[in-house]
Amino acid sequence: MSEIRLHSYFRSSTSVRVRVALAMKGLSYDYVAWNLRTGGHRSPDYLAINPQGVVPALEIDGLILTQSLPIIEYLEERFPDPALLPSDSAGRARVRALAAMIACDVHPLNNLRVLRHLETTFGADAEAQATWFRHWARATLDPMEKLLASAPQTGAFCHGERPGLADLCLFAQLLNNRRFGLLDTEWPTLARIYAACMEIPAFRAARPEEQPDAA
Ligand SMILES: N[C@@H](CCC(=O)N[C@@H](CS)C(=O)NCC(=O)O)C(=O)O
Incomplete structure (x- = not known):
């Protein structure tokens, strides 16, 4: 069982993409909220996770992934079922x-x-x-x-x-x-x-x- 932590903000649509992918693949995770309105994503704590200062970021088994589409592609490769990409x-x-x-x-x-x-x-x-x-x-x-x-x-x-x-x-x-x-x-x-x-x-x-x- 993978240990997964999603760095997110409720209204972030790039985080919505990853939340749907995680749920579709049946992966449970800890939700870590960063408030974009008050600049939480620019705090030293978050910049240490993602120096770009944007959400989402996904921690999985000690690896830190950024950028929603590569995160989803990573999940797709590791957890192929159900597929989010066609077979051809x-x-x-x-x-x-x-x-x-x-x-x-x-x-x-x-x-x-x-x-x-x-x-x-x-x-x-x-x-x-x-x-x-x-x-x-x-x-x-x-x-x-x-x-x-x-x-x-x-x-x-x-x-x-x-x-x-x-x-x-x-x-x-x-x-x-x-x-x-x-x-x-x-x-x-x-x-x-x-x-x-x-x-x-x-x-x-x-x-x-x-x-x-x-x-
Ligand atoms: N291309 C990035 C974009 C990430 C991004 O810009 N996230 C927004 C929230 S949807 C953010 O953190 N914005 C903070 C800001 O603009 O200061 C991805 O797909 O993950």
């Missing part, structure tokens, strides 16, 4: 591309440190920040909707009939979007996949409001 190369490339659309092209733009920089350097208030983020979210989620709606590989989930890496990222991002006034109804296929994820206990349990540090 083309399928894996498609799922990783969908995950990257969220993880590389959407999520970084709603990150706390990015929004704070907009405020302190350019004087953007909360509404200006939200308008800015909505623009960039749509720039990726609009084509993602088209891509998913038209591809034969799309099923109940992003790829086929079982949830995987792309669904973890999409689910977490749609949760985040609400804080910026973006409604899932803009993207019917994404909304349908989100609803399918919500049927699964591992996804529901990973939501911010279910975490011990939920405020």
